[in-house]
Amino acid sequence: EVILMESGGGLVQPGGSLRLSCTASGFTFSNYWMHWIRHAPGKGLVWVSRISSDGASTTYADSVKGRFTISRDNAQNTLYLQMTSLRAEDTAVYYCVRDWGYSYASNYFDPWGQGTWVTVSS
């Protein structure tokens, strides 16, 4: 069974930093592109970032570019999202998501982790 387990969310003040982690199991992590997607209260799903299977290629939404960094450790089957200069509008549940494609980026998403909440507030 494929499992994606996020951790690291919490309450942080505006301007603060947080690092999310996602531990993967049940599949060969190093063969898949991975994404972070967020869902703010009362709003729609928003794609945040993507990383290639080998970690060499990363892509970001404009809203987080320069503030967020996606990375991965294939030896530890773990995906990360380092978030800095956090703003109130970053408040959301953050999902770790596997790309559907095997060894390529299909850019649709399956499966999803259960998500971790990030609240940016003073």
Added chain:
Amino acid sequence: ETVLTQSPATLSVSPGERVTLSCRASQSVRTSLAWYQQKPGQAPKLLMYDVSTRATGVPARFSGSGSGTEFTLTISSLQSEDFAVYYCQRYNNWPPWTFGQGTKVESK
């Protein structure tokens, strides 16, 4: 950025009814469209990709159609477990890969 508009926002239906959800793109996404189902307290789940290909384990009562800018997700006979929010998502060309705002299918 391609905007996806879903309609209606909410659909009140009874089990057994046929349900049709709409997703309209502000510019052509060709056939690069997926659908997801999200039940309360759960993460979204991939239902359909390439407009009409069902993901593994998705029942045959779910079907997708369309191309270009107009897309439809149909549930032929709604079951109680189908009450959820449904999102469309486009994945053509470059990021950001965008989602519609969702259609909530609720019990009448």
